Amino acid sequence: MPQSSSAYPVVFVSLMLAMVMRILPFPHELSVYNPDWVLLCLIYWNMAIPERVGVGTAWFAGLLADVLTGRLMGQHALIYSLTAYFCIRLHRRLRLYPLSQQAMTVLGLLLTGQVLMFWTQSVKAAANVDARYWLPSLFGAILWPFLFVLLRRVRRYFNIF
Template sequence: MNRPHYILLPVSPLFIAVTLICAFLLNLLPWGGLTGVPDFVALVLIFWSVHQPRKVGIGVAFVMGLMMDVHNASLLGENALAYTLLSYFAIMIHRRMLWFRPLTQALHVLPLLVMMQVVQMLIQALVSGKFPGWFYFASSLVSAALWPLVTWMLLAPQRRAIDRDETRPI
């Protein structure tokens, strides 16, 4: 209750599009099979689904999922279904999440990310019959740990004042 509450500026649709494109490009990087590489598209989708549910919703999540399916050469619709469910559940809890600090929000984000990976794992298991192992879920833990940083970075442009004034604390 002692932390300051900022009056945020409205977010630009161009900024939302740029962040989604940057997240997609980060997912395109060749990570070399590292364990625990975060899903940047999922993080940004959760962020915008929580903070701007009327601008970024299930349709955007579906399109981003199809783009990730094409990039990963996975079963068409696998990531689309996972991202759509992720966005839906993020929109469902967005009012609750905004009451908490980013560190506590990360505890709300973790089950969403695990659910997304369970959906992806079940689809892969149905198609290939292979279980990827428990380290498959390390990506969710790393992504949830990055949540405070992602929140700080994506809210930074909205926190600036329209016209700077030394007598106004906002």
């Protein structure tokens, strides 16, 4: 088991992989289910090591996500930093929840992010959404237990505590 003196390379690689997953071209039928992978990874790292991955990391990841997705600069940065703030604030409590309850909390965080995204888009121009707009949040909550277990194994393998 390799010893890691710093968590930053592992967190950076996981966030970069999440960004790749975020912009990966899926068929149109599947693209409605593509959750915000970057936000899911940030939620995990904010819960696992909040003293190393904080609001600043979330803000920077959000700016990169804005550039990658072509959104208005600062939209993702605002959403990611607010989500990181709440995750860090509640991380001790969230860690104690079973995975099913964590998934419900993650669903709430993802839905809040989508509401903020809709709000910022509607300020820019009139925006309408249908029920499919909310599917990425639901799918992200469904995937949360699997992503949690995967990232926890990565964290333990690289001895990040």
